[in-house]
Structure formats: C-alpha cells, structure tokens
Amino acid sequence: MKALAIGLMSGTSLDGLDICLAAFEKQDKWNFTILKAETLPYSEDWENRLRNSIHLSAEDLLALHSDYGFYLGQQVKEFINQHQLENISLIASHGHTVFHQPKKKFTLQIGDGRAIKLKTGLPVIYDFRSQDVLMNGNGAPLVPIGDELLFSQYSACLNLGGFSNISLQSGGKRIAFDIAPVNIVLNYLAQKLHKTFDENGELAEKGKINGTLLNQLNALDFYQYAHPKSLGIEWCNEHIFPALENSDPLDALATFTEHTAQQIANVINQYTIKDILVTGGGAYNTFLIEKIRAKTVSEVIIPEKEIINYKEALIFAFMGVLRMNNEINVLASATGSTHNHCSGVIA
Known part of the structure; x- marks a missing residue:
C-alpha cells in the first residue's frame, strides 16, 4: 500500500x-x-x-x-x-x-x-x-498513533510545542498526555521583552528563578492528575498568566523555563525512560533542553530539523x-x- x-x-x-x-x-x-x-x-x-x-x-x-x-x-x-x-x-x-x-x-x-x-x-x-x-x-494527544507506527524505535516521544506532550509504551500499551505549557507561555513572556520568542533560551538564562512563583506553579492541581489529560489555552488563562502578571518578564522566563523542565523531567524519571525523541519548536531551546538533560538520566535525542519541525x-x-x-x-x-x-x- x-x-x-x-x-x-x-x-x-x-x-x-x-x-x-x-x-x-x-x-x-x-x-x-x-x-x-x-x-x-x-x-x-x-x-x-x-x-x-x-x-x-x-x-x-x-x-x-x-x-x-x-x-x-x-x-x-x-x-x-x-x-x-x-x-x-x-x-x-x-x-x-x-x-x-x-x-x-x-x-x-x-x-x-x-x-x-x-x-x-x-x-x-x-x-x-x-x-x-x-x-x-x-x-x-492524537500524535501517538504515529509514534506507535512510524517512530517505535524510540522509548518515548516528547513534543515541545505550545504545550509539551509525551507518548510512550507502558504496561503493553501506548499512553500519552500533556505535561505542561511551553512555548505558549515562553513566547508570551518574550514578547513583553520585544522578542517574538526566547531564542535558545538566552533570555531565560539571564533571569533569576523566583522560588515562590516556582512553588506556586509546581503546586497546580493538573500536575497531580493521572493520565490521560490535556491542556488548552483556557487553562493557561485561568492558572498561568495571572500568576505571572506581576513578575519581571526576564525572571518569569527563567522561572517558567525551570518549571517546565522540572515537570518534563518528573515524567521522564517516573517512567524510567531510556531514550526520548524531542521535536517541536522547543527542541531548539538549548537552555531548556540542557535543564531537562541535567534532571534525568534518559538519553535526550534531538533529530534532524525536518523531523523537529514537521513531525506533527x-x-x-x-x-x-x-x-x-x-x-x-x-x-x-x-x-x-x-x-x-x-x-x-x-x-
């Protein structure tokens, strides 16, 4: 066929x-x-x-x-x-x-x-x-059917787009779920600093992590829910953007990048994932990728640009x-x- x-x-x-x-x-x-x-x-x-x-x-x-x-x-x-x-x-x-x-x-x-x-x-x-x-x-997420039939050589597939989502084999079946917002929030904060996005995470790298804000973000209920689960802009409008409202944009970028990396690493570690294919625009955020690598023992694989950009x-x-x-x-x-x-x- x-x-x-x-x-x-x-x-x-x-x-x-x-x-x-x-x-x-x-x-x-x-x-x-x-x-x-x-x-x-x-x-x-x-x-x-x-x-x-x-x-x-x-x-x-x-x-x-x-x-x-x-x-x-x-x-x-x-x-x-x-x-x-x-x-x-x-x-x-x-x-x-x-x-x-x-x-x-x-x-x-x-x-x-x-x-x-x-x-x-x-x-x-x-x-x-x-x-x-x-x-x-x-x-x-709908992409897991493609992960299952086209990308099965990887233990897991992680997409870093507006939101991060993961797909992996667990208990003999393919499970998948959204993990946390990524570019939908990072781009919003970068735009406050007159950039369309935070290239390579360079802005986040300059900011300071706000511990109180980080704890507040990590405590959100969604992260405790069992899969399957998904996120939308409505959830960010209710829970994320108001929390960031009064923060310095540079510090908010540093904090939210850390938050996203922590949430992604928590999932990778929970499922003891051996290797993970990373695609989507966030794969180019080297600061975020370094943070994820530092928090896990998984092999984080960044493929060729064609797959990063067009896998979805x-x-x-x-x-x-x-x-x-x-x-x-x-x-x-x-x-x-x-x-x-x-x-x-x-x-």
Missing part, C-alpha cells in the same frame, strides 16, 4: 502553517519519507485574527472558519504548483484550535475542510478531534491515510476515549 499525502498543522504558538508532503508505504510495517516541507509564517493580520478568535461572536467565528479554510486551500494550491506536485492522494488538515474543553464534550479546530477541497480539488480529511471528545476522550504535520498526513483506509488512527489509551477508533471528517 502506498500513498502521497499532505499534512497541515497550525500550532497554538502561531509561528506559522506547517505543510508537509510525505510518501507512506506499508509492507511489514509503515515507512515514510518526507518529500517537501515548509513553514509559511502568518501575516500580522492572520496572526491577530487567529489569536483573537477565542473572543469572537458565534457569527464572526463561523465566518473565520470559512475564511481560514479558503486561506489553507490557497496555501496548499500554491505549494502544489510551486513544487509541481502530482498524484497526491489526500490533504489532512488539523486546523487551528480555538476552544478545547473535553469535559464539556467540545473542541473546535477552525479551517473548513470543504473550503480546502474547493480550492485544491483533492480529498480532504479534517476535524480529527471532535469524535474522540464525544466518546469521553480528551481529543488529545507528517503524522496528521499519516492519520489522513489511515482514515481513508478505514484503519484505527486514534488510540484510546492516549486520549481516554471508550475505544480505539478511526476519526476525521472526509470532504
């Missing part, structure tokens, strides 16, 4: 749209090759529209859902034309998360897949999370391939839903 698929990913840190074209082939097991991949930075207008989407009226949010779908379709169309791509089986789009409240049985990723199809003429799979939430799952988009493309084949693409052991299932709406 062979397939050429395009995966689209827009993360909570709003650093741009990831587009990844990959070839998938199944013999004894699944193999993949990333053929073309790039990140298209958002214009200031699009970044603001997506960032403020959580505050829109229902009417304006529905309009944005359509607009963003056509925007995604146009970006893919230009990507296909630019690279003169042919024989593409499908497009799989994660969309952009606005709301994520699984306890209330809803999650919303905007970017209407039907609009993408109208622009490109290709089959589109979208809305991968809602079905899982309706099945009592967290709707996240790659796995959504793969989830699209599985969906088209009616194969399981969501693991209940990772999300907490009632059973494994095949998710995604086909346009």
Whole structure:
C-alpha cells in the first residue's frame, strides 16, 4: 500500500502553517519519507485574527472558519504548483484550535475542510478531534498513533510545542498526555521583552528563578492528575498568566523555563525512560533542553530539523491515510476515549 499525502498543522504558538508532503508505504510495517516541507509564517493580520478568535461572536467565528479554510486551500494550491506536485492522494488538515474543553464534550479546530477541497480539488480529511471528545476522550494527544507506527524505535516521544506532550509504551500499551505549557507561555513572556520568542533560551538564562512563583506553579492541581489529560489555552488563562502578571518578564522566563523542565523531567524519571525523541519548536531551546538533560538520566535525542519541525504535520498526513483506509488512527489509551477508533471528517 502506498500513498502521497499532505499534512497541515497550525500550532497554538502561531509561528506559522506547517505543510508537509510525505510518501507512506506499508509492507511489514509503515515507512515514510518526507518529500517537501515548509513553514509559511502568518501575516500580522492572520496572526491577530487567529489569536483573537477565542473572543469572537458565534457569527464572526463561523465566518473565520470559512475564511481560514479558503486561506489553507490557497496555501496548499500554491505549494502544489510551486513544487509541481502530482498524484497526491489526500490533504489532512488539523486546523487551528480555538476552544478545547473535553469535559464539556467540545473542541473546535477552525479551517473548513470543504473550503480546502474547493480550492485544491483533492480529498480532504479534517476535524480529527471532535469524535474522540464525544466518546469521553480528551481529543488529545492524537500524535501517538504515529509514534506507535512510524517512530517505535524510540522509548518515548516528547513534543515541545505550545504545550509539551509525551507518548510512550507502558504496561503493553501506548499512553500519552500533556505535561505542561511551553512555548505558549515562553513566547508570551518574550514578547513583553520585544522578542517574538526566547531564542535558545538566552533570555531565560539571564533571569533569576523566583522560588515562590516556582512553588506556586509546581503546586497546580493538573500536575497531580493521572493520565490521560490535556491542556488548552483556557487553562493557561485561568492558572498561568495571572500568576505571572506581576513578575519581571526576564525572571518569569527563567522561572517558567525551570518549571517546565522540572515537570518534563518528573515524567521522564517516573517512567524510567531510556531514550526520548524531542521535536517541536522547543527542541531548539538549548537552555531548556540542557535543564531537562541535567534532571534525568534518559538519553535526550534531538533529530534532524525536518523531523523537529514537521513531525506533527507528517503524522496528521499519516492519520489522513489511515482514515481513508478505514484503519484505527486514534488510540484510546492516549486520549481516554471508550475505544480505539478511526476519526476525521472526509470532504
């Protein structure tokens, strides 16, 4: 079985749209090759529209859902034309998360897949999370199916994006869960210092750790919960940003980087993980990575840039391939839903 698929990913840190074209082939097991991949930075207008989407009226949010779908379709169309791509089986789009409240049985990723199809003429799979939430799952993390079938040579996979999440084999099954916020908070603090992000963790390295604030962050209930569990912007708005409000941004960066490293290390040590593959934008934060290494005995592996940058988009493309084949693409052991299932709406 062979397939050429395009995966689209827009993360909570709003650093741009990831587009990844990959070839998938199944013999004894699944193999993949990333053929073309790039990140298209958002214009200031699009970044603001997506960032403020959580505050829109229902009417304006529905309009944005359509607009963003056509925007995604146009970006893919230009990507296909630019690279003169042919024989593409499908497009799989994660969309952009606005709301994520699984306890209330809803999650919303905007970017209407039907609009993408109208622009490109290709089959589109979208809305991968809602079905899982309706099945009592967290709707996240979804990437573990790819970790299981494409990256099984590693004991665990850690993604450092807007939030950190981990996936590993435990008790004969693949478990996964969110650990702590990362770039969604670090970028917010860096922006207070007129930087878009904290490059290599250099700002955090200059700050002083505030022990009281660190203890306050580490004491948050979420960290005591058993998996499966997931985080959203709403949780940060309630618990994290108010706690950081009156701190010096440099010291807050130092403190939050330490907090994130501690929480990640706690999980790695709890499961006695031998080696761990680290991807996502946070893999470039050398200060954070050094802190994680110092707090664990695990081998922390930073792969080539293509995997760091595009692993999530790659796995959504793969989830699209599985969906088209009616194969399981969501693991209940990772999300907490009632059973494994095949998710995604086909346009």
